[in-house]
Amino acid sequence: MGRGRAHSGREEEEFSDSEDSMAEAFQGEHNKDLKLSLPTQDHPSPYKLRWLNKGAEVRVHKQCLVPFSIGKNYVDEALCDVLPMDACHLLLGRPWEFHRDSVHHGKDNTYTFKFGSRKVILAPLPPVLKHIPTPSMLEPSKEVLLINGAEMLQELKEDRDVYFLIAKGVVGEQEKGLPSEVQRLLKTYGDVFPNELPSGLPPLRGIEHQIDFIPGATLPNKAAYRSDPKASQELQQQIGELMSKGFVRESLSPCAVPALLVPKKDGRFIKDFSTLMAPITECMKKGEFKWGDKAETSFNTIKEKLCPYTPLPVPNQPWEDISMDFIVALPRTQRGKDSIMVIVDRFSKMAHFIACKKTEDASSVADLYFKEVVKLHEVPKSIVSDWDSKFMSHFWRSLWKLLKTRLLFSTSHHPQTDGQTEVTNKTLGRILRCTVSKSLKDWDLKLAQAEFAFNRAPSTSTGKSPFEVVYGANPLMPTDLAPIQRKKIDFDAKKRVEQMLQIHAQVKKQIEKTNEAYKARAKGPKQATNFEVGDLVWINLRKERFPAKRKNKLMPRVDGPFEVLEKIGPNAYKINLPGDYEMI
Structure with missing residues (x-):
């Protein structure tokens, strides 16, 4: 409510309204201001409300000056916001109390204020509000909640919506349901449309598809699907229900794994x-x-x-399109860090590695980004990320919407959208494994050196280092400080700008060329690698097979070289492993 302007008053008159001290009710929908013939005006500060109605949010962008009266002598106006609402009363809140300088008396529950040159006292309604009919109306019945003809005519004269409920007798029972043609069809083919599926498997058909194992063949030793305990319990329950009804049978295969096929999201x-x-x-x-x-x-x-490969559009300059991801489940350091936020520029491939905590919410992540990245570069035009809860929160979406930044999420149709960050994560993991101490708890102190090494190394996609793409030259390394005769760099402003533009054009062309090569490689056949007895090979330490060797993400991913003792098949070999390897 806004300010009010008085329309009537008498000198130094004090009065109290009881039954009449209620605000005039206004009913209607969104266009009620038009029904009252009240002019509207644009709201100086439009806003949105979510809590008012049961539906979606409501946008408030209009105002209207509404006249109202309390009793017979207090007539005023209030500047109100126009919006559809389920309520039907005019509520005088704090703005009205402020502008009228009213005083509330708690004992009597009355409001006192000065209106013009007189004192006004608003008293509450009595416990039971009685309906007082006009002289032309008949006394309403007290036994049933019905109105007579005179009351109905009075209601029609008032400016409000009126609904009628008409009771009409029905002769005979009206038949409802599907058309007769559909009913005959359902009756003829009733076995095709049962209310419940019959128990048991379908009958044997002429052709039964099955895959038989070759006698003596070695079964692949693969780990089962990984799932949390609740998901495993739900999976077992659903499969048990299907088995009890006979829809599925228990597999006799020695490598059977419970699985339930569901539609993809x-x-x-x-x-x-x-x-x-x-x-x-x-x-x-x-x-x-x-x-x-x-x-x-x-x-x-x-x-x-x-598996379609559709690369994202190539950006035009550094730090206008970025990708973001987290490396979690790292050993907790003495400074309480257990995760790394990885930010990668999709044009220059420059990356920033920021130590953080797994419990950081979207607000904290945004603070870290502005503190560590925006101060060095700019607000990006787009951010590519996965479906992490931090990136799906209302705060995160609202923040970047205000900054005109598009949020892109990786999907199964477009899995490569976030592949760049995944590759960077793997490279960072390799660097940290070579630099951390034996305790593995000082990795956060090595992030600065890892970031420098990553950004100075040439990228496969661009052919240049991220430093060279962004700044035009590589920074000096310790070996560069030696007194060696070097070529002088011309820092003429015009030539420097031309050099940067030339580098950006070359980088964009190289990225497009690399994307085409990746696309062709993804469509092409895979080349198999064969080993012979006596060859030395490296093994991949998968967590399912070697849990003692993969307790955390900073432990080595591969080990070797080890000798091949026997060739079992094209993809199976017997390796001479040391005694500290515990096979499962």
Whole structure:
């Protein structure tokens, strides 16, 4: 409510209103100001409300001067905001109390203020408000909540919406339901549309698809799907229900793993999948497995549809488009840090590594970004990230919306959107593993050296170091301080600008060329690597196979070289491992 202006008054008159001391009610929808023929004006400070209605947020952008009266002698006006609301009364709040300088008397629950040249006292309504009819109206019935004809005519004369409930008798029972044609169809094919699915598996068909193991073949030793205890419990419960109804049977395979197929959240669907898979299916129907050209073409087509590689548009200059990610579950340092926020510029490939805590919320992450990145560069035009809860919070979205920054999220259709940051994470992990102490708790002190080394090394995508792309030259290293005769750099302003523009053009061209190479490599066939007995190989220390060697992310990922003792198959070898390796 806003300021009010008095319209009537008498000198030094004091009065108290009881039954009449209620605000005049206003009912209606969004255009009620038009129904009252009241002019509106633009709101000086538009805003949005979420708590007013049950639906979506409401935008308040109009104001209206509303006249009202309390009793017979107090007539005033208040500047109100115009919006649709479920309430139907005019509430005089703190703004009205402030402008009228009213005083509240707690014992009597009355309000006293000066209106013009007289004193006004507003008293509360009595406990029961009685309806006083006009002389032309008949006394309403007290037994039922109905009105008579005179009361109905009086209601119609007032400027408000009136709804009528008409009770109409029905002769006979009206038949409701589906059309007769649909009912006959459902009755004819009732076994196709049962209320509940029958228990048990479907009957045997002419062709039953199955894959038999070759006798004596070695089963792949793969780890099962990883899931949290609650998800595993829910999975077992759903599979148990399906088994009890006979919809599925327990697998007799020695490497069976509980799994439940559910639709993907992104709704991915391959049109004509059965037709595309037909050449591959034909290879399994005959007595022997024979892979032909048609099967190869079918496989490549399905792979392309499942794993499309569509690079993001190349930026035009440094630090206008960035990607962001977190490396978590690191050993807690003496300074209480256990995570790293990784910020990568998509144009220059320059990165900033910021030590933080896993419990940082979106507000703290935004503070870190402005403190460590914005002060050096600028507010980005777009940010690419995964679906972390920090990046999905209302605060994070609202902040970057105000700064005109687009938020892009990686999806299964576009997994490479965040691939750049994942590659940077792996590179940072390799650098830290070479520099941290044996306790692994001083990694946060090595981030500065790791960031310098990363940004000075040439990037595969650009062919230049991030320092050179952003600043035009590489910073000096300790070896550069030696007294060696070097070529002098011309710092003429015009030439420097031309040099920077030339570097940016070369970098953009190189990134586009690299993206095309990645795209062609993703579509091409994979080359298999074969080893022979006696070869020395390195092994990948997967956490599922070697848990003692992968207790945290800063421990080595590979180990070797170890000798190949026996070749079991094209992808299976027997390796001579030391005695401290515990196989599971």
